[in-house]
């Protein structure tokens with residue numbers, strides 16, 4: 098099929114979208130005049146294809162029934178995007194996936210998360226990181242990836258759509274599902290796996306007993322544990338699974354009133370509130386992506402400071418998995434309709450930065466992460482109230498006597514993050530925020546608050562695997578995948594990584 102691309106005003110774009118089949122859509126807010134780039138499907142004669150044309154959106158995936166007939170069993174540890182998409186790919190080829198997940202099914206997990214948000218304590222096995230769908234289930238559900246392989250990414254979008262995501266995931270450049278829609282989609286994926294003969298075992302962590310059983314059997318095991326299972330990392334390290342330390346990024350989450358961000362990003366500083374609302378109804382609330390380089394403490398080099406997982410119209414949430422740590426992250430619902438805009442602002446760290454924890458060897462980054470999370474916990478209030486500071490007070494090195502309203506449900510308490518964050522992170526963030534404030538005048542405001550700490554942007558460890566076979570370098574029956582293995586970051590790339598590991602296993606059995 099062919100396509101034609103148009104650069105349109107938001108009003109024109111809305112009209113076209115209601116009439117014709119869209120292939121790709123992106124909003125360009127770089128110029129004063131907002132523009133929407135729209136690619137529309139056309140037939141071989143160059144005619145635009147109407148929205149209701151009887152042409153399938155894509156070829157529906159077929160997942161085989163493996164109750165009676167199967168090519169073999171594959172164990173998968175972890176039911177996050179990497180594990181679930183690996184299971185689906187295996188089913189397509191007639192393999193039986195057997196998933197082991199330490200957390201609970203979505204419906205039970207919701208109960209634990211509601212308690213956590215009411216500040217009634219964290220269940221270390223059932224929270225925003227652990228349970229059916231992994232960290233992806235109550236995530237923001239932004240489906241972007243830096244992967245250049247459009248075809249592969251499209252397959253992930255099509256499967257999300259097949260299991261219930263809206264049509265927009267098929268064509269939006271910045272596709273978004275939302276935390277309110279993801280749980281049903283994840284549940285449907287699990288139901289599809291089980292209906293066709295796969296197995297999903299909840300509240301069943303891979304422990305030493307299971308590990309030893311699989312080690313004896315030497316049959317393929319896909320390891321899709323995410324980056325929060327520190328106990329599992331330690332177990333794997335003790336079992337001499339080859340790992341290496343890798344860089345990551347840590348910092349804080351910043352929250353502004355969404356209206357302020359809409360005005361800044363859409364060049365509407367002096368517009369009436371009605372005009373801001375009109376524009377956001379057409380193109381959605383504004384997001385941002387900020388990056389700068391700041392000098393290191395000794396002035397000898399530079400270090401990246403950047404925004405991470407920006408959530409327009411969203412909420413900050415407690416995203417830790419250990420009772421003595423305070424970790425924050427962000428999400429938004431499909432309508433992105435909260436009055437707040439939050440984003441992680443993180444500082445790039447390299448393995449050299451973990452030096453104070455070098456006795457932990459390759460797990461030094463994990464120890465650094467835990468120490469930072471514990472520090473935030475000590476400066477917050479038990480069990481999940483998070484330490485916070487007005488953005489301007491943080492940058493100027495002052496205490497905040499009061500805090501602005503914040504979306505973080507367990508609550509925030511004033512704290513001197515400028516004083517207790519490690520210098521590497523604190524000073525870099527101060528410089529970074531100053532740079533962002535120069536670029537977007539109004540971004541540095543008393544109305545913004547920073548909440549600590551955003552420490553789990555990616556894994557500080559890589560579980561090494563062979564580039565060709567995807568097998569662990571030390572344990573050839575093990576296939577480390579997804580974010581926890583250090584090969585992916587985010588839902589789409591983790592799902593893709595899971596698919597590719599499944600394909601490596603299928604290939605090896607041909």
Ligand SMILES: Cc1cc2nc3c(=O)[nH]c(=O)nc-3n(C[C@H](O)[C@H](O)[C@H](O)COP(=O)(O)OP(=O)(O)OC[C@H]3O[C@@H](n4cnc5c(N)ncnc54)[C@H](O)[C@@H]3O)c2cc1C
Nearest residue numbers: 175177179199231232236237238239303323579580587588
């Ligand atoms: C609040 C929040 C918002 C986010 N928003 C976005 C977003 O908008 N877009 C985006 O792309 N990414 C987002 N992310 C990140 C995204 O969720 C992860 O990148 C993705 O889920 C990683 O997938 P994964 O399958 O590799 O690991 P995970 O999703 O972490 O899944 C790993 C699973 O393994 C299980 N597990 C761990 N150890 C064991 C064990 N020993 N035995 C059995 N099971 C085990 C865990 O319980 C978990 O369910 C967000 C994350 C959070 C927390």
